[in-house]
Amino acid sequence: MFLSELMPLEEALNIINQEKIPYITEKIKLEQTYGRVLAQDIQALLDSPGFDRSAMDGFAIHAEDTFGFSQENPAHLKIIDRIGAGKKSKFVLKKGEAIKIATGAPIPQGANGVVMEEYTYEKGDDLEVLFSITPGENVSPAGEDFKKGDLLLEHPHQLRPQDVGIISSAGYNELKVFKKPLVGVITTGNELVMDKSKIKEAEVINSNYYTLKSLLESTKAIPLVTHARDDANQVEQQIKKFAKSCDVIITTGGTAISKGDVVVDVVEKIGEVLFHGVSIRPGKPVAFGRVDQKPVFMLSGYPVAAMVQFDILVRPYLLKMQKLAPLPPTVKRKATQKIPSKLGRTDYIRAHAGIKNVDPVLSKGSGVIRSMVQSNCYIVIDAEVEGIAAGEECEVLFFDSFVRY
Template structure:
């Protein structure tokens, strides 16, 4: 039976329900000092002894009575009788009387009667005596007992995170164990018939992403993760795993099985085991979230999509773990301007992952597509913005607050534009030399040119075909009014028809797309591939004396758009389409046939002032290198360097 969500609650309502139903207890345990790094200490710690516990010599030299050295000069030294020697760690058995001295090592305990140390550099040994050429004041070159730490002094305050500094201080006073807050144990369960945990990937199966991601996030927030495994879509199996988690853990997390689809059972199971507080939160991503209390312990049913699961974890679970572990975490936030308009769903608060790029200020590039399902999108993001329930969209250029996932580290090289696997090969070769960091943001060729204009990108990858001239990229630089930039010729990519092995529909050209027995998969508007297609279809329309719309209306699938060359190939591979337009490399990757149409010029636009950056110079050197040419030929069929690769065209 399909269950419709209960009335959605806001994030604040969900947190309040959890707070009212849960009594937070911080457990305390005692651990050895050597294993306490990173733990949160659960009590104030006071010094049981003085440090140092005795007066000790700060220098190698002679322990003396300071008054015996008064008047000593280089040409008129004072002679003292040496009555003993003390090394570090020795218990002094000798006493210094008037006119006497004791040879002493750095760190050694001062003998009775002495109150200063003459540095060995200002002395000279002679027949069992020592000549002192410089006077010392009382206390000179002596570290007094308790001068570092005094007995009873507060050393470490409760709720402090123990680092090497605090641990060193505690070790100094002889403390060997400390009381710390116990790490809350969090049981992690994944659910779904489609999941496997490693091994060969069968068709229709996917690897379990969420368990590894959530276990890492639990540890990162101060908890101890216990992975219980994958439960199939079987009510008894899921129930048994949750019950096992409730016996051994302080918090239980499940992922998957929370929406309204057939076979989703988490809500029903938790309703039987305890009390469901929340079923559905007005948030995007993560609406189908379940929060329950069972055995006086919180249980969270997270969505199955990785980004959705992570965001709900960050909103509800991470603060709870930190609170139970005594861990505090300061949110890192910054202000940025949005790179493009973003539409949101009214009535749901949206947490949108973004990339951050620094130009004149910070710019936030939204992660596009179905980011709730795509783990790679989350991995690439620097943080997220929060869009209120009352906003239907956020305007391009509007200032937003970005909550960072971690400390923002500016990349050495920023490439924004249309993505190509050739760039990945190029960057890989660059890393063989001096280490550097890079950030590649894929927003399409037009987005890359806009980023160059704003000064956010060092390099933009572009492949825009001008339908009027048949020329790539240069006309668009002029059209965008970009100045102070150069166009660096990149490499060629073979564009053509991607068809099933053996070309069963005998596709030969663009006219075949209009046949009744042919289904087509198109590319998204604004892509270079789509421009190439429409350019050829326009020629067909002119030849037939009809409008372009009449021609496109005859193509079965013209309105079905894929956002990447890979998506086109997969559609053909799965039989969803007979043909699509794309690049040779993806056709060969999926074992499909390829019918060439023309070579596409993939180039790079660079601001002139960035040419002096070392990493940009290395990029260009690698682009022009023989090694890059050979790697393209070996690894990426249909992508090749040519005679113009590396050629520079200036735009003033």
């Protein structure tokens, strides 16, 4: 319980970073891929467009047939066919002829330009053209967007709407993407119940159930949350079960440092504990280990401590597993008041920041969820900094920057 026994945050992060991540991919339907991270490169399987096509509703013609003509002296052409989108004309256009054509329809053989409908008069099969056009006018050439074989996107890349759109045009209907990790959460604590109606004696609502589920959703992981009593056997069975079925395990509660506590003891017994106790505040009693090659993050039972531990230690790991963008660097804001901090400990002060300043939220302990609710960021005070003076610049990490879509 003394600072000197705790591991510096940097060392704890290094241990987690050294874990080998089994990057797991899956193939899913293209229409389900918005927001997912590509696990393959995208090379076009075809030209887009696949043929020279009309960029306008109008008439495919020989541009030369309009040279020298004008509104006062219109060209006269003969309409020999009319084609809608999706259809090809069977005719080869000769001089003096025109084929009516819809936007997106293929340019008929022989034609080299399209005159817009509003620059013409159509009377039966006679077409008056009021303006001259240049060769290639209103023609989108084959391969204008991309050509077969073009490298359109490289992995990893989180897919935006336009990416999904171009991939469909490139001929794909399913994609290899990184799997969303399935995360088994075990909240522990005999005093926890799921809602108000069930409270007896000195029981309290298991807010960690709700918080952890939401935290995991904010990283795009799939949460599977369950509860265990403070019973070594029950905790052991549940961890073993999740070690088989899940990619990552998280526990809350049972991590006190002073003495052997249920969860850490169980992981020590059936796997290994890589660290226990980190010099951060809040969140000191946190442990990390491995059971059957699956990482186990052992968080505090205290809601605020658990959230901070999640944000600092678990969140970066889950983003990395999916190759999602990592947490951004901190930004600078001016502290509106003095903030004390101990050398050798990294502090995560709940705070509310605007464009220039940041106000620490007066927190009363790691059980006070309201301090997180009133905050929009952490002030991060590194281990080698002894506190922030009023008006001094400090490092701020916005909660908004945690969210992934």
